[in-house]
Structures are given as structure tokens and as C-alpha cells.
Amino acid sequence: MGDRERRRRRAAVVTGLVLVTGVGLGGTAVATADPEQSRVAAAAHAEPAAPGTPCSASVRACVDLETRQAWLVSGGTVERGPFRVTTGEAGKETPVGHSFRVYRKEADHRSGEYPGPDGRPARMPYSVFFADGGVAFHGGDLSRESAGCVKLQRADAKRFFDTLQIGDKVQVVRGSVENGHRAKARGRA
Structure with missing residues (x-):
């Protein structure tokens, strides 16, 4: 040898x-790897953004963690939004990602991990799961941060549930960071 x-x-x-x-x-x-520096992120940054959002035009749902807003996108343009959202609390942050996919939907899901204020499994109406660890869009109390999910008002959660389909692409980003990377990818930074 x-x-x-x-x-x-x-x-x-x-x-x-x-x-x-x-x-x-x-x-x-x-x-660990910085999700903003991955090859997937670089490809997303090279793509045009859906006007009025920090996400790629190819997504079906967009979340900006900084502004706490979400959009439904169709054909590269905003179909609905912005919607007000609440995201993960410190230590249980909503993950950033450029290539999440909807993999499950449950109209009346109850959390197996987190109790509600009454101590029983937390209700997560109109859950649309898109990231590992059970991260989902769902209805909930916007005055309380989540354990990583993207919470919407109940009517907005129903709209996401009715609109998003299994396999649809979801991006969760920090808007100012995303816009900076997009400008750099286009040679303007």
C-alpha cells in the first residue's frame, strides 16, 4: 500500500x-450546508423571479420568511397573495429551500409531535406537507409562532389546500438574501 x-x-x-x-x-x-449556496439554489437564482415575489417563476407556492408573506403562483405570475403567515420560532425555524415538493395533504390533520394550548394534539387544518420533518402549510393562530410550519389564516390555508397538488414546487426563502443572490447571478451585484 x-x-x-x-x-x-x-x-x-x-x-x-x-x-x-x-x-x-x-x-x-x-x-450542514448553507441552503443558499447549493447547486439547486444557484439554479433557482439564475431563473427569473415571479413578479412581486422573491421566488422563482417556476414555483407553485412561495414563502418569504423575512416579510412573513406567502403567494400562490401559476405560470410565473402571482395567482393569489400575498397572504400573511407565521413561521417557525427560534430553535424550530422553518427551513429555507428552493426545491421542496408537496408530498401529502390532509384536510383535518392533528400533530403527533406538538400539543395545542389544551394539551391535546394540535389541530393543523388544511395541511399541505412539503418538507422533511412534517413541515406544512396549515391553518392556525397567527399570533403564535409555529414549530417550523407555515401557518395561515384558516380560509387562506383552505385556498392553499385546494390549489396545491402533490408534486407542486414550493420555495421558502429570505427575500433580501434571495434578491441579492438573483442580482449577483445576473451580474448586477
């Missing part, structure tokens, strides 16, 4: 030990 192969194997063993040690000490070993 050559020096190069030994170094490569040693690096793999050290990396494995670091991960195992991190988990063994009670931590969680997670590879």
Missing part, C-alpha cells in the same frame, strides 16, 4: 472517529 492510500485511509478513520465521538458525547453529528 502506497503513502497516498495510507493517508486516504487514515483520513477516513479520523473522520469516522470524529463523527462517532460527537454522537457518543451526546451531540448529533450532522453535515
Whole structure:
């Protein structure tokens, strides 16, 4: 075995030990990446935005975490919105992403993880799930932050439920960051 192969194997063993040690000490070993710097994000930034939103024209639903607004988009233009939303609280932030897809819908979902104010499983009417961890659009009390979901007023949640279909593309972004990346992608920053 050559020096190069030994170094490569040693690096793999050290990396494995670091991960195992991190988990063994009670931590969680997670590879993190900035969602704003991924190849998917770069492709989204190269695409034109749906007018009046910070999201790509190809999306069906757009969320701006900074302004706490959401839109339904069709054919590259805003079909409805902006809608007022509440998103994840500190430590349970709504994830940023450029290629989420609707994967499940439930008109009368109850959370298996989070209790409502009465201690029973929280009601999540008109749930439209689009991100890992059960992140969804759903109706709820906009005066309280969520555990990562995008909450809408009940009538607005019904509109999202009725409009969005399985497979529809959803983007969740920070508007000012997104607009900066789009300008840079077009060579204007």
C-alpha cells in the first residue's frame, strides 16, 4: 500500500472517529450546508423571479420568511397573495429551500409531535406537507409562532389546500438574501 492510500485511509478513520465521538458525547453529528449556496439554489437564482415575489417563476407556492408573506403562483405570475403567515420560532425555524415538493395533504390533520394550548394534539387544518420533518402549510393562530410550519389564516390555508397538488414546487426563502443572490447571478451585484 502506497503513502497516498495510507493517508486516504487514515483520513477516513479520523473522520469516522470524529463523527462517532460527537454522537457518543451526546451531540448529533450532522453535515450542514448553507441552503443558499447549493447547486439547486444557484439554479433557482439564475431563473427569473415571479413578479412581486422573491421566488422563482417556476414555483407553485412561495414563502418569504423575512416579510412573513406567502403567494400562490401559476405560470410565473402571482395567482393569489400575498397572504400573511407565521413561521417557525427560534430553535424550530422553518427551513429555507428552493426545491421542496408537496408530498401529502390532509384536510383535518392533528400533530403527533406538538400539543395545542389544551394539551391535546394540535389541530393543523388544511395541511399541505412539503418538507422533511412534517413541515406544512396549515391553518392556525397567527399570533403564535409555529414549530417550523407555515401557518395561515384558516380560509387562506383552505385556498392553499385546494390549489396545491402533490408534486407542486414550493420555495421558502429570505427575500433580501434571495434578491441579492438573483442580482449577483445576473451580474448586477
